[in-house]
Amino acid sequence: MKGQIDLTEINKSDGKATLTVGKKTVILDYGKECIEKFGSVKIDKQISNVDKVNNYLTYTVTVTAGKDGCKGLYVVDKFTSNANLVSYAGNISSTETTLTSNDNKKDPFEMPIEASHGKIYKADIPDATTKIPKPGASEIKNPCIVWNIGNMEPNESRMLTYYVKLNDKESLKDKPIDNSASLYSKGSTDTYDKGSEKASFTPTIVYSSFEKYVDGTIKRNSDGSYTIPFKSLISIKKDESNYTIKNLQFYDYLKHNMNTEIDADLLQYIHFD
Structure with a gap:
C-alpha cells in the first residue's frame, strides 16, 4: 500500500500521525524533526x-x-x-x-x-x-x-x-x-x-589590437644621432570582454627574448629618450 501524508497534520511535538484504514488505526512515527x-x-x-x-x-x-x-x-x-x-x-x-x-x-x-x-x-x-x-x-x-x-x-x-x-x-x-x-x-x-x-x-578580455609602430618623422640630431618616435597601442573589444583591467603595466624592451630583438652589436648605440 502506498500513500502520502501532509506534514502539517503531524503532531509537531512528537512527530506522530494517526492513520485510520477501515477498522484499523495505525500510528505513524516520523520523529520529532519530521519537518526539518x-x-x-x-x-x-x-x-x-x-x-x-x-x-x-x-x-x-x-x-x-x-x-x-x-x-x-x-x-x-x-x-x-x-x-x-x-x-x-x-x-x-x-x-x-x-x-x-x-x-x-x-x-x-x-x-x-x-x-x-x-x-x-x-x-x-x-x-x-x-x-x-x-x-x-x-x-x-x-x-x-x-x-x-x-x-x-x-x-x-x-x-x-x-x-x-x-x-x-x-x-x-x-x-x-x-x-x-x-x-x-x-x-x-x-x-x-x-x-x-x-x-x-570566467573573467574574459578580448584584445582587438596590440601594436607598436613608428609614429611620426625620424629626426636627425646635430650630434649625428637619430630620434625615432614609437607608439604602442592596446585596445580591447568591450562587447566581448566582461571586466575592466586595473593596474595595467606595459613593458617595452630594447632587447627581449624574441625574434624581433635588436642586434646585440647595435645596443650600445641605442637608448630610450
Missing part, C-alpha cells in the same frame, strides 16, 4: 549582474519551500575555485546580523520586503562534518557567508542578494571563479542536506 527532515525545499543560485566598469558581481540565492514548509534553514555560500580573485563586498562580519530589504548596491539584502528577514554572518569554510559553521570567529582565513533563514511557511520564497568584488591586483583573465551555495535544515539532533546550486564566472 522531510519538508521539501529548493535552492537556486544565479549571477544576476556583472558590473564591467567597477568589477563587481551580483549573486542571488533563492530558496523556495514546498507545500509543507520547512524549519531551521541555513545556506552556506563559498567559492570553490580561485577564491583569491574575489572578496565578499559590503558589511558582513563574523557577528550574526539581521538582514534588511534595502539595496544600497554594496551590502547584502533579502527579499521580499514584507518577509521576516533572516540573518547573515561570515565564517571559515566548514569541513564536511561541520556543514554549518558558527558565528563569532575571531580569525577567518577561508571565508564563506552563512544565511540563517530560519523557518519558512508553505510555498514561501526568500531571496538573498549579495555583491562580490574582483581582485584588481591579480591576473584575472580566463581563470574560472566557481561558487557553491548549500542548503541545510538544522534540527536539535541532526542537520539535513537540502541540496546545493553552483554559479561560475
